[in-house]
Amino acid sequence: MYLHRLIYYSTNKIRDLGLPLAAELKAIISAGHRHNPAAGITGALVFNERHFLGVLEGDRRMVSAALMRIAADRRNGEITVMSAGAVDERRFDDWLSVYAGHSDAVDRLYLHFGLVQGLDPPRMGAESALRLAEALCRLDPKALAPVVAPPPAEPVEVIKVTPVFPGAQGRPATAPA
């Protein structure tokens, strides 16, 4: 395996497409949980109503294939690769998703990374984006903002950090289909 890490950000276009935000985010997250551990991909998807920030770690062919799939997804736009390259070791042991909303703990992290208006990947360098993703994933889920702010009249949905462990449920992570 040639271990690579790729960091990207993109625009969240779910609302622009007139799609339900919480349901589509859940679908994206569950696709990641379905495919990434099976492909040996670890990392994180950090998101809010405006942006996605993704970290994909794994074999470079698998990481490339995942990026191609993501890039073809109309729910995001303007994918920008912040960094990509060989790495000696992973920074994530699982693939995690985390909502970058607002809570005391999360706002302290934004402050730490010089973000004045919450998650704003276009204003970040790759290394601080990676560290922010790591720090958000390490927070106690109780310290995270619990909801995706809904548009008026749409029910509130809770999106939690959902760790997935490769090889869970007794299957090896690379089990043939």
Ligand SMILES: Cc1cc2nc3c(=O)[nH]c(=O)nc-3n(C[C@H](O)[C@H](O)[C@H](O)COP(=O)(O)O)c2cc1C
């Ligand atoms: C911002 C964003 C990030 C995504 N990240 C992943 C991912 O890491 N892994 C993945 O399999 N799908 C991811 N998806 C979903 C894929 O684009 C695609 O919808 C999904 O892989 C299709 O899975 P399916 O063929 O099982 O329905 C992402 C989508 C978006 C919009």
